[in-house]
Amino acid sequence: MNQYHSYLKRLNFKALTERIQTYRSLDFTELDTNGLLNALLDVLCVSDGKKSYHVLPTAGGPQDSGKRFYRARKIGREENPLTPKKIRIESDAWNPPQDYAGAGRVNRKGNSLLYTAEDPSTAVIETRISDHEPFAMIVYESIKPLHIRAIAPPNNIENTLSADELEKSRMLFDFLLSEFRRDSGADGSHVYRASELIADSFFPNPEADAWWYESTLIRNQYNYCFKPERAKEKLKIIGITIASSVRYTNSMIFNFLSTCENMNNGGEFRFEEPHNIQNLFPEFF
Numbered sequence: 001m002n003q004y005h006s007y008l009k010r011l012n013f014k015a016l017t018e019r020i021q022t023y024r025s026l027d028f029t030e031l032d033t034n035g036l037l038n039a040l041l042d043v044l045c046v047s048d049g050k051k052s053y054h055v056l057p058t059a060g061g062p063q064d065s066g067k068r069f070y071r072a073r074k075i076g077r078e079e080n081p082l083t084p085k086k087i088r089i090e091s092d093a094w095n096p097p098q099d100y101a102g103a104g105r106v107n108r109k110g111n112s113l114l115y116t117a118e119d120p121s122t123a124v125i126e127t128r129i130s131d132h133e134p135f136a137m138i139v140y141e142s143i144k145p146l147h148i149r150a151i152a153p154p155n156n157i158e159n160t161l162s163a164d165e166l167e168k169s170r171m172l173f174d175f176l177l178s179e180f181r182r183d184s185g186a187d188g189s190h191v192y193r194a195s196e197l198i199a200d201s202f203f204p205n206p207e208a209d210a211w212w213y214e215s216t217l218i219r220n221q222y223n224y225c226f227k228p229e230r231a232k233e234k235l236k237i238i239g240i241t242i243a244s245s246v247r248y249t250n251s252m253i254f255n256f257l258s259t260c261e262n263m264n265n266g267g268e269f270r271f272e273e274p275h276n277i278q279n280l281f282p283e284f285f
Contacts, residue, residue, distance in 0.1 A: 001160060007055040008165040010046040016168065019043040020175050028194070037197050043175065044202075056172070056202055057157060059150035060212060065142045068283065069116035069224055069235065070123040073136045081242040081257035082271045087136040089268055093237055095228045103192040105180075106199045106211055106225045114226040116140065120284055121252040122221040124245055131246045134257065139281060140235040148224070149205030151180060151198075151213035176202060181216040209234055239280050240269060254284050 023043050031039065044054040071093075075086045086092060094114060095101070101112035117123040120137060129135050153173045158166055180195045205211055209230040215221045226235070240260040246253045256274040264270045278285055 001057060003055045004057050004169075005161075005165065007046060007053070008161070008168050010048065011168050011172075013164075013168055013171070016043070016171055020171075023175075028191075033193060033197070036193055037201060040179075040194070040197060040201070044172065054202075056176075057154050058203075059152050059154040060148040060205075060208065063142070063146040063148050065145050065234075067118075067142050067146075068238065069118060069140045069142075069226075070120045071114070071116045071138045071140070072120075072123040072127040072129060073138070074127065074129060075134055075136050075242065077134060079134060079242075081134065082273075084136060084242055084258075084271065087138075087240060087242075087269060090237070090263070093138045093240065093269075094232065095226075103196070104225075105192065105195050105213075105216065105223075108193070108196050112228060114228055114231045116224045116226065117215070118222050118224060120254070120281075121245075121247075122215055122218055122223070124252065125217050125247070126215060126223065129245070132244050134242060134244050137241050137243055139238040139240070140231075141238050142234055143236050144234040146210065146234055147208045148210055148212045149203060149208035151203045151211055152177070177214075180213070183216065240271075241274070241277075241281060242271065256284075 020043055023039055026039055028036065041052075041054065044056075045052040046054070073087060075084050079085060091097075095112045098110055098112050101107065101110055103109045104113065104115060106115075107113045115126070117126055123137065124135065127135065153169070157169065161169055176198055180198045182191050182194070199211055199213075203211065210224045210226040212222060212224055215223055241256055242258040244255045244257065246255075256277055258271040259274050259277065259280065260269045260271045261280065262270055
């Protein structure tokens with residue numbers, strides 16, 4: 001934290017405000033990846049007389065095993081819920097193949113990660129699934145302790161800062177998180193480039209299993225974005241349900257069409273008429 005204190009003392013509040021305004025006036029479509037990263041660094045960096053640098057405190061840490069995570073996949077209205085083609089074998093339930101991985105909030109195109117939510121409703125909303133539209137919900141559970149990197153300021157950091165430092169720190173994190181969460185819109189390629197750069201450059205997680213960040217679509221709900229090899233090592237698939245849902249103001253109602261707890265002898269998921277739902281997925285009720 002001493003480095004962060006020194007960094008904040010060198011950071012000029014007025015200059016930071018002007019840099020943020022300059023950044024937000026840029027035409028992002030004209031910037032390549034290096035240009036976009038340099039623009040972000042122009043906002044954050046200060047000089048100590050010898051070099052330009054920035055410092056951000058890290059947040060996150062260990063998390064006990066036994067936590068559940070959720071991934072929703074659209075399957076198409078024409079799919080038979082007992083024989084869904086898009087969720088047939090185990091690899092269909094993990095991250096997409098590299099060749100099919102589009103740009104996402106934390107990854108660039110071709111870099112496949114496993115996006116999950118900590119709540120079934122959030123997984124549906126993040127996947128932009130419409131009311132009554134069928135989907136596959138894959139339920140995972142951690143079987144080993146996890147190490148998480150949070151895209152957020154550390155808890156209780158405000159208690160360690162002076163009033164001047166606190167004002168600057170809040171502006172820094174407000175800028176980074178607002179740019180990370182920015183709505184991607186119809187064609188969000190440049191926005192996703194910015195969020196991926198922010199995650200990778202300012203919230204790196206070389207030793208962590210996943211990034212943790214607030215949903216961009218529903219406040220106070222959170223997503224976990226796993227590295228594929230860590231996900232397969234530390235998570236297990238509890239089960240899968242084919243379902244549809246209806247969203248209300250403060251809740252979501254699920255209609256279960258089929259469930260799967262096991263594979264058949266050919267290594268394919270075996271879906272059955274929905275049964276034992278409340279025991280298998282009590283969190284849906």
